[in-house]
Amino acid sequence: MMIFSLIAVTAISSIFVIFPEVTQAQxxxxxxxxHNGKVVKTTGEVIDPLYAEATMEFDPMEYLRDFDYGKTSPxxxxxxxxxxxxxxxxxxxxxxxxxxxxNAWTFNGSVPGPTIRATEGDTVKINFINxxxxxxxxxFHGIHPAEMDGVFEVVGGEGGQFTYEFIAGPAGVxxxxxxxxxxxxxxxxxxxxxxxxxxKEGREPADEMVMVLNGLDTDFDxxxxxxxxxxxxFYYQHHPIQINTNELIRIYVVNMVEFDxxxxxxxxxxxxxxxxxxxxxVPSFYTDMITLSQTERGIMEFEYQYPGKYLFHAHxxxxxxxxxxxxxxxxxxxxxxxxxxxxDPNEYGT
Amino acid sequence: MELDKKPSRVKTVASGLIxxxxxxxxxxxxxxxxxxLLDLGIPLPxxxxxxxxxxxxxxxxxxxxxxxxPVEIVMADINDRIQPAxxxxxxxxxxxxxxxxxIPFEWNEAEPYIIGITIEDGTRFEKEVExxxxxxxxxxxxxxxxxxxxxxxxxxxxxxxxxxxxxxxRLSKNKYHFFLALTVGLLLFLGIDSIEEALEVxxxxxxxxxxxxxxxxxxxxxxxxxxxxxxxxxxxxVKDSPYAKPVAIALMISIGIGLHNFGEGLAIGAAVGxxxxxxxxxxxxxxxxxNTTEGLAIASPMAKGKPQIGxxxxxGMIAGTPAIFGAWLGGFMYSPFSAVxxxxxxxxxxxxxxxxxxxxxxxxxxxxxSSASIVSGIAVGMLVMYLTSIFV
Numbered sequence: 001m002m003i004f005s006l007i008a009v010t011a012i013s014s015i016f017v018i019f020p021e022v023t024q025a026q027x028x029x030x031x032x033x034x035h036n037g038k039v040v041k042t043t044g045e046v047i048d049p050l051y052a053e054a055t056m057e058f059d060p061m062e063y064l065r066d067f068d069y070g071k072t073s074p075x076x077x078x079x080x081x082x083x084x085x086x087x088x089x090x091x092x093x094x095x096x097x098x099x100x101x102x103n104a105w106t107f108n109g110s111v112p113g114p115t116i117r118a119t120e121g122d123t124v125k126i127n128f129i130n131x132x133x134x135x136x137x138x139x140f141h142g143i144h145p146a147e148m149d150g151v152f153e154v155v156g157g158e159g160g161q162f163t164y165e166f167i168a169g170p171a172g173v174x175x176x177x178x179x180x181x182x183x184x185x186x187x188x189x190x191x192x193x194x195x196x197x198x199x200k201e202g203r204e205p206a207d208e209m210v211m212v213l214n215g216l217d218t219d220f221d222x223x224x225x226x227x228x229x230x231x232x233x234f235y236y237q238h239h240p241i242q243i244n245t246n247e248l249i250r251i252y253v254v255n256m257v258e259f260d261x262x263x264x265x266x267x268x269x270x271x272x273x274x275x276x277x278x279x280x281x282v283p284s285f286y287t288d289m290i291t292l293s294q295t296e297r298g299i300m301e302f303e304y305q306y307p308g309k310y311l312f313h314a315h316x317x318x319x320x321x322x323x324x325x326x327x328x329x330x331x332x333x334x335x336x337x338x339x340x341x342x343x344d345p346n347e348y349g350t
Numbered sequence: 351m352e353l354d355k356k357p358s359r360v361k362t363v364a365s366g367l368i369x370x371x372x373x374x375x376x377x378x379x380x381x382x383x384x385x386x387l388l389d390l391g392i393p394l395p396x397x398x399x400x401x402x403x404x405x406x407x408x409x410x411x412x413x414x415x416x417x418x419x420p421v422e423i424v425m426a427d428i429n430d431r432i433q434p435a436x437x438x439x440x441x442x443x444x445x446x447x448x449x450x451x452x453i454p455f456e457w458n459e460a461e462p463y464i465i466g467i468t469i470e471d472g473t474r475f476e477k478e479v480e481x482x483x484x485x486x487x488x489x490x491x492x493x494x495x496x497x498x499x500x501x502x503x504x505x506x507x508x509x510x511x512x513x514x515x516x517x518x519x520r521l522s523k524n525k526y527h528f529f530l531a532l533t534v535g536l537l538l539f540l541g542i543d544s545i546e547e548a549l550e551v552x553x554x555x556x557x558x559x560x561x562x563x564x565x566x567x568x569x570x571x572x573x574x575x576x577x578x579x580x581x582x583x584x585x586x587x588v589k590d591s592p593y594a595k596p597v598a599i600a601l602m603i604s605i606g607i608g609l610h611n612f613g614e615g616l617a618i619g620a621a622v623g624x625x626x627x628x629x630x631x632x633x634x635x636x637x638x639x640x641n642t643t644e645g646l647a648i649a650s651p652m653a654k655g656k657p658q659i660g661x662x663x664x665x666g667m668i669a670g671t672p673a674i675f676g677a678w679l680g681g682f683m684y685s686p687f688s689a690v691x692x693x694x695x696x697x698x699x700x701x702x703x704x705x706x707x708x709x710x711x712x713x714x715x716x717x718x719x720s721s722a723s724i725v726s727g728i729a730v731g732m733l734v735m736y737l738t739s740i741f742v
Contacts, residue, residue: 034434034454038407042452044438049425099424099441100472218472225474226432233432321431 060230067117090132105189112212113193118168126164139179171199172278173252206248233323240327255292264291266315272302304330398557399477411451415443416557425468496677504673511645518653528723533647535731541700548693555686573698604665606703610696615676
């Protein structure tokens with residue numbers, strides 16, 4: 001009899017496991033619209049990293065046009081000294097996509113770190129403080145003495161300090177990143193940023209922005225789970241970058257993606273002049289598609305003739321479908337001056 | 351006497367309960383003051399995508415939290431491309447809780463897909479589907495279709511196998527023992543086959559926390575014990591009549607085979623339901639061929655008694671019809687867990703039948719099992735099954 005009751009218990013309990021869809025009475029209905037316009041109704045919750053408004057600590061829109069020129073003071077020889085303080089940390093848990101939490105390692109609290117900007121010939125002095133638990137350094141791409149290379153001069157954690165000092169050059173756009181082994185780990189966790197060196201004669205005035213193309217390997221399987229321009233996947237898709245027609249746009253693009261050998265940037269409805277590494281004042285290409293390998297970077301310049309919504313994204317479509325996609329919302333500059341009071345062109349209808 | 355007995359019963363109960371009390375104290379300590387002991391190590395969250403359905407222009411994934419800690423579902427993807435989705439009833443899953451993730455997606459029939467689900471710590475879990483096929487909708491047409499397939503696979507071959515009855519009846523005692531042993535060989539193969547199948551399903555679709563191998567072992571043994579107990583009772587009851595015993599044994603065999611065929615029907619229904627249409631054609635042809643041998647297994651013990659056509663046919667039905675029910679269940683509400691359970695029950699049933707048969711052969715053969723006819727019978731039975739199984 002024991003056996004039968006055992007079998008009966010097993011059989012009955014298995015029924016509950018077999019049919020797990022317990023009917024949950026819920027009256028409230030959520031609705032969401034997919035990108036091809038399909039309306040989906042659900043009694044449950046919507047998880048939509050593509051258009052969900054996330055409350056991120058890091059604001060890619062602010063980062064986009066934020067340049068740190070440092071604390072300037074004249075030197076006896078007539079050149080300029082620019083001083084910066086950069087603090088490294090490695091215990092920050094950041095919400096990188098709605099609901100996804102990642103242990104980012106940061107320079108000055110963000111990924112990418114601050115965009116350090118100087119003019120060719122300036123003396124750049126960086127007071128580096130390592131408040132992390134691991135060793136970190138700052139390694140700049142560019143021309144500088146060996147002892148300022150941030151490779152062999154490892155800075156210990158819990159308050160270790162180092163002062164990097166060198167003459168900014170050559171003119172162009174360069175990355176900086178931590179160079180402590182295991183290097184890949186220190187880079188992919190977020191210890192990188194952009195270093196812009198302006199030519200002495202300056203560049204034509206423009207609406208300037210920085211885009212660091214990066215990836216996030218949230219499950220540490222040496223494959224990126226997310227890609228983005230400036231860390232947050234899909235950010236510039238749900239927060240289009242507002243620009244004007246007939247205004248020169250200049251983007252400093254740096255590819256910091258690891259694991260995947262290449263990345264690229266494709267612009268819709270337009271072509272850009274491309275200056276590899278930004279070291280030459282004459283563009284090398286006029287194209288809408290540039291492929292970049294690790295830490296490969298350059299300057300892109302373009303103007304939009306027609307107003308409207310234009311995508312920009314990796315034409316390695318896998319990357320764009322995992323977050324590296326954005327929108328330029330181009331407003332008619334003449335109309336804008338006319339209708340400054342007549343409402344905002346903020347309706348991009350996603 | 352009465353007074354003496356009472357305190358001793360209290361003592362018995364008390365001595366039985368005291369260890370339990372200590373178990374309770376042990377548990378209370380671990381979860382209460384001793385909970386620091388549990389903080390060692392990092393509990394890794396885990397989810398399992400148990401089922402993927404293709405419904406209209408949506409992909410549905412049934413997700414279960416099979417890890418030690420609660421999880422939150424934050425993202426869905428198809429072929430590693432992020433997709434917006436809906437989670438019902440909600441995205442928070444306690445241990446063993448399930449949720450349905452609905453991903454709007456214009457999928458293409460017969461193409462492979464990998465469904466990925468990401469949880470709050472950024473870990474992604476995935477499940478591969480070999481070929482997308484629409485989930486079968488319950489319709490009278492499909493019910494009929496599965497009934498025909500079940501008949502073709504289960505009932506007809508078993509009936510054909512039963513037609514060997516007159517042949518076996520005419521055989522000498524030695525040759526008859528050969529056929530009884532052949533039945534043992536056939537069943538041995540079927541039992542191992544069921545277990546293999548159950549392990550395969552649990553390996554592919556059940557989370558580690560279900561302890562797939564132990565689940566199969568437990569259910570197989572429980573099924574064996576349950577049927578052994580019933581079977582012995584049945585045989586003991588008919589002991590007096592020499593004609594009834596073979597019938598009882600044949601009945602046990604047909605019940606065992608019936609449970610096994612239920613598992614086969616499940617496999618066929620699931621194959622159709624999961625869109626592995628080519629595979630299911632092979633399954634149907636293979637099973638049909640294979641199952642004629644099952645008719646032989648039922649006919650052999652019966653051959654000793656009077657020809658009882660009615661009984662033979664009803665046993666054929668007992669053995670064959672479960673294939674239809676299996677196909678229905680497999681096609682319309684397949685779940686890997688139920689498949690593992692049913693396959694294991696079938697395996698246990700078959701092993702019970704083998705034991706009964708072996709005991710009977712031994713009794714028939716002056717307590718010996720080592721005669722040439724018996725050994726060769728078992729060997730040929732295994733070989734025949736193996737050769738016909740190649741078609742499956």
